[in-house]
Amino acid sequence: MKRNTGVFRYLTGLLAGAVIGALTIAAPAQAAESLLVRLDFSPWGMHGAMHLAKEKGWFAKEGLNVEIQDGTGTINTLQLLAAGKVDVGQVSLGTMAVAKEHGLDLISIAGFARSGDLAVMTDEKLGIKKPKDLIGKKIVCFTASPWAPFIQPYLKANGIPDGAVNVVMVAPSAMVSTYASGNADGFMSQAPFGQPMVKKARPASALLLADSGISFPSYGLVSTSKVISAKRDAVKKLVQIEVRAWKYIYDGHIDEAVAAILAQRPNAKLDPTVLKGQIEAYRPFFNSPSGKDVPFGVQTDADWAAAIKSMEQTGQIKPGHKPADYYTNSLLAN
Template sequence: MQLRTALAVILGCMLLVLSACGGANGNNAGKAAGGNSGGEQAEATAPNPASDEEQRNVKVVLDWSPNTNHTGLYVAKDQGYFAEEGLNVEILLPGSGGAEAMIASGEVPFGVSVQENVTQSRLQGVPLVSIAAIIQHNTSGFAAPVTKNIKSPKDFEGKAYGGWGSPVEEAIIKSIMDLQGADVGKVKFLNIGDADYFTAVKRDIDFAWIFYAWTGIEAELRGEPLDMLYVKDYSEQLDYYTPVLVTNEKTIMDDPELVKAFMRAVSKGYNYAMDHPDESAQILLKAVPDLDKDLVVASQTWLSPKYKDDAPRWGEQKREVWQNYSDWMHERGLLEKPLDVDAAFTNEFLPSE
């Protein structure tokens, strides 16, 4: 997937979100296959051991179109883990305002975002809280066809970068170029919006920011090898959580048992996806049959071990990861003030293993 974050959307819609939150008692590499939006359903069929009267209807919104970042949600639905918790979960695609706006306003209690969006949102007074890291380490980076001969950030000089116009993009590129004494002023920045990565690098640009688990794997399947520069390899501060599961402060305060039940089921879903990548890929394909089968299977194989990686359990978040990235953003003028890190995330609702 080309790395898509919802930063621009968040900043553009922040006043609307804050207004919605007040009226209710008050996502890169965001990030995925395709570009569907509009709050549509994107569901899997699941066993339902409880009657409709016993089940509680709950919605969760994705950050982008369904992909292997989301597999654990579809597994939890398909395998009946949500139903076991008394939940009838509806998986939605984001509306035009983005997933964060839907979650913060209380339109839906849960959703998928990324650490940079939660950080930006909280500094704008938007009450999002991260409740799990879907992937432990940042799998995004700058990718270029090997024919472009981009082997290090120094090689960005004289090249064209294609992105979506977020200040974070140039800040990260400058940060890793500075480490090599390179000049970011020699990079041509182009806003390519939703343009297909493979088309853009043949026509308009030399490199872009992607998630390897999707676009990188697709490049392998196409026989179009990439040079991949993972941002985490250049700075510990850039090894942030992307994506994350989020809720809002009101849901945590008013209905903590719902959050616990939801997270018990989701944790089972991602643990299943870690242990059974082939079966999990088929579950995702069953729920979203328009996805490319070969890409889903290969992506799931690559990504499944990375959900938990070196963490003691799936979903675990470290305070220093949140502190490091927010410090990096503040140092570069992307945040007006430091983040209250302890309010931005919690491990409280993760089941013990």
């Protein structure tokens, strides 16, 4: 019997395709590795890179399933990190150093806002030019704020007696509104966060903590040795994506970052003008105090040495620490 070679080849091809298809279906897809990231606070401009990477699918493209939680303050996020409840936190690195002094297993894995941004902001109409002008004024803050460990050292460094400034602790959600409504003369927060928030209602001038000789890096990513050991590759991908996201944002794409925050947090009733103002205001703080053109994310011994000196002088940490105790650049791109 003569074989119909055309039909035979056709059927053979179908059979081979079916087998390959069956194998493809049977082979389990590689599961994305999950990371839980907790931010410092409710949504604001400094969260732009994290939300942008999520919105654009950059995490998913690298095989990461990243859950992003809003926070209730840097201190709370650090506590959850140390307790193993989250994998990575985006927080104030100065506050991390203080928490580490109290025995928490924490390490900074990327630094973004590397210049000190904490400030006392007061109504421009009050004409406050120096810290001693704060005497007799009511200033609001909140317990879990990055400011909390540094309030007394700041007042002491400027020769302000105890009780001379009325520092009142309020709920995090009430701090800005208390100031904006006129029920306080000022508030303690990060200058690039706070000034855009109150620009419309009650413009504020700022006294930077760093100008009083208390200096340390600001926002970055923090994890623990346990998480880095268990999920090193995933955390490394997260860090490098975040670095690329910040480069992208400051390369003319701030509006995309704002849009990503709004898309990721649609029920938060956010003002896009404020978000944009915060991201714009943070750009100078991304510069490393120790030198020009230090790549985003990279931390330096010089910056941390200055921070250690400040925190030793103010009693926040004990003498004897070295920069490597607080950070690593090993998860950044080579």
